Amino acid sequence: MRDRLFLAWLLLLLLSAASTAFAELAGAGLLDPRGLAWGGALLLGVTWLKSRTILGAYLRLDQTPAxxxxxxxxxxxxxxxxxxxxLAPLA
Structure with missing residues (x-):
C-alpha cells in the first residue's frame, strides 16, 4: 500500500509540474490565443488525471469500481x- 501511495504522489507531482510549466508559458506571453485555448483544454485533462489519482489512491475508490x-x-x-x-472562442 505504501508503494502505491508513493507512486500516486509522484504522479501528482509530475502533473503539477506540467500545470506550473503551462502557467509560466502563459504568464510570460509565449502562447498565442489559439495555443492558450488548446493548452487550457489540455490542462483540464491533467486535472482529470490528478482527480482520478486522488480518488483512486488516497480515497481508495479503486476498491469500489462503481x-x-x-x-x-x-x-x-x-x-x-x-x-x-x-474552446468556444476558437469556433
Whole structure:
C-alpha cells in the first residue's frame, strides 16, 4: 500500500509540474490565443488525471469500481463542459 501511495504522489507531482510549466508559458506571453485555448483544454485533462489519482489512491475508490466510475464520470462531464468554454472562442 505504501508503494502505491508513493507512486500516486509522484504522479501528482509530475502533473503539477506540467500545470506550473503551462502557467509560466502563459504568464510570460509565449502562447498565442489559439495555443492558450488548446493548452487550457489540455490542462483540464491533467486535472482529470490528478482527480482520478486522488480518488483512486488516497480515497481508495479503486476498491469500489462503481463509485469510482460515478465520481470519474461526473468529473469528466464537468471538465468537458469547461473545455467547451475554453474552446468556444476558437469556433
Amino acid at each position: 463509485a469510482r466510475r460515478v465520481f470519474s464520470g461526473v468529473l469528466f462531464l464537468y471538465l468537458v463542459l469547461l473545455a467547451g468554454l475554453f
